[in-house]
Amino acid sequence: MGRDPRRQQPLPGAIDCLQRLHMAGKRTVLLSNAPRRHEEVQADMRSMGIEDGFYTAIVTSGEATHRALRDRPDPWWAKLGERVFHLGPRRNASVLHGLGLIRVDCPASADFVVATGPDDQRNSAELGEFEPILRDCARHRLPMVCANPDLEAICAGRREICAGALAQR
Structure with a gap:
């Protein structure tokens, strides 16, 4: 996902990379082992300056767990x-x-x-x-x-x- 967990902000170049992929028309799915639902991880991304439009979807292990339950x-x-x-x-x-x-x-x-x-x-x-x-x-x-x-x-x-x-x- 391009996040440095020690700083709770994106790794250098992560936002630029997502922007370029989006501008090139590429579909980007962010995968996370976060045990939370995707909406919460999406809010975390927003707080780090990663706009919703820069990626297609977020898939988290928390969301997979919720759906399986x-x-x-x-x-x-x-x-x-x-x-x-x-x-x-x-x-x-x-x-x-x-x-x-x-x-x-x-x-x-x-x-x-x-x-x-x-x-x-x-x-x-x-x-x-x-x-x-x-x-x-x-x-x-x-x-x-x-x-x-x-x-x-x-x-x-x-x-x-x-x-x-x-x-x-």
Whole structure:
């Protein structure tokens, strides 16, 4: 996507590249492992000066997760149930919006887990902080949907774990 996550702004040349591709009539699709829906990532792009017209579409892993939860495309998805434990920050909860799912506060009450990243209560750089909640999910044999396969990212100069690291555990 051409974004430097340490600075939350486009990498040098990214906007110019998108403008040139657009002017040349090329279709450009931005792919992101962001666990958020495409509208939210689009707003992030706008805030960095990347205009909507510079690309054709945005595809995010969060949007793919949302659609799979909505459409239940195969037997694995179909049997997930409706009670979901969200393991992630509030800012990523839109992946669950509009699906008719019942959000629960603990794994014991859930049918499955959706991991979007470190939650707001624990240190986002230390995987060990999540061991108790991950053990609880495992103890209840909850299937986990991972909305971001990345293991880690650098945000504002800090290493942070991503949902992929939680799912890998």
